Amino acid sequence: MQDAVRGYSLSTEKYSSIPPDPIQYYQQHFKFRWSLFCFSEVIAQRREFTSSIVQTPTCKLRWQLIYDHDSNLNSNDSVTLFLTVVSLTSISNMTLRAQLCIPDCPETYFTTCTYSSNSPNAEFKNVSRSAVLSVSDDKPVDIFIQIDIPGDIDWYPLERDSPHEESSGRLTQHFYQLFKESKLSDVSVIAGVKIFRAHKIVLAARSSVFSAMFEDEETEEDMENEVIIKNMEPEVVQAMLEFFYSDKVENLKVELAYELLEAANKYDVEDLANVCVKFLDENINTENAAKIFFYGDLYHSEKLKQRAFDFIAKHLSEVVESQGYKEMEEEDPRLAVKLLRTIVVLLKSK
Known part of the structure; x- marks a missing residue:
């Protein structure tokens, strides 16, 4: 959630490790406030977390806070947070500095880094774990960040698809054609009165649930070459299967996104869940x-x-x-x- 920082002064004199800025290299300054719901619970249970996205309006960059469980496995007293650029633009060697503070925490955390398309993360290390865990579950953790950006950063639109990417697109089209025309299919997926012809190898590659189903030769589905999906509308099953072959969902609507999110959870299809989450976020x-x-x-x-x-x-x-x-x-x-x-x-x- 983007907001002006009220009631808290983000100190600039504590930039002890950052050289002075006599030529006013950092000419753009942005302040964001994230109120993170149940963040203390996430930290305590060592789960992963990604915040909502905020945008710096003048330079067209979008920012997100990330807590990565794997990066915090060996730390009991502190946590590491990542400030990530989530953008439709490509970034070329943009140096910035940022500072982070949490109310009731005496420390202010600083970082400087050079962003690029291959390295879009900045780290706030050694953030006090106790400061985060001291907030009760029914109260959000407020995290304030100021980002200082050069006056003229080098950003530009992403380049056109490479020949390799174009070839990959054609491969996806050919796969999707196999599903649409039921070519060489070896399994029937039944939803209500609708029957979809599909391929075990594709279903197994996209879903760990289908993979386990077909790898065990004793299952009814593998022996009968038939999968019956209950309590799911045929339109939802069709959209899920089309995603398996094409990696996209055509004409996605909010109600369908809810049902596909349920299907993605049931059949462990993380990529489909991500598509639904992104769509709902934007709508x-x-x-x-x-x-x-x-x-x-x-x-x-x-x-x-x-x-x-x-x-x-x-x-x-x-x-x-x-x-x-x-x-x-x-x-x-x-x-x-x-x-x-x-x-x-x-x-x-x-």
Whole structure:
């Protein structure tokens, strides 16, 4: 969530390890505030976390905070956070500096790095774990970051696809044609009254659930060459199978994204889940924000849950009147209460 930093002064005199800036190399300064929902729980349980995305308007760069479990395996007293560029542009050797602070934590953390297309991360090391864990689960952790960027950074659009990428695109088209024309298929996928002809090797390659199903020669599905999918609409199964072959979902809509997220969770298809999360992130509004929050919680997508939380906190009065919020109250009243309580605490802290 982008916001001006209120009530906290991000110190510039503590840049002890950074050379002075007499020629005003860093001419662009941006301040962001992330209110991270259940972040202390993520740290305590050593799960991965990605924040919502904010954008620096003048230089067209988008930023995200990441907590990576694997990078924190050997540290009990501190955590490492990554400030990542998430952008549609390619970056050429952009040097920047940044500082991070957490309320009630005496330390301020600094970093300098050179970003490039091959190295889009900056590290905030040795962030106090106790400062994060001291925040209760129903209260968000506020993290403030100031980013100082050169006055004239070197950014430019990504280059056109290479011949190798074009060849890869044709390969995908040929694979998709195998599915559409049922060529050399060896398994039937049945959803309701609809039957889809597919290929075991493709299903096994895209889904660990299908892989286990076909690797065990004793399963009914492998012996009968038939997979019956229950409690899932044929349109959803078709979209999932098309994704297996084409790596994309045509004409994706919000309601279909919910159901595909469920399918991706059931059959362990991480790439499909990522497509749905990205789509819902980009199409959130006051009518569907509560439902997106509900699905983010249900399928353990911290990124989707955080994005919805930030949006709801900003548009609370409209969201609580929406049909989506009423449905969430009926489906999971505990979650609805926890959401409102956390937002109230956040608003009071501002």
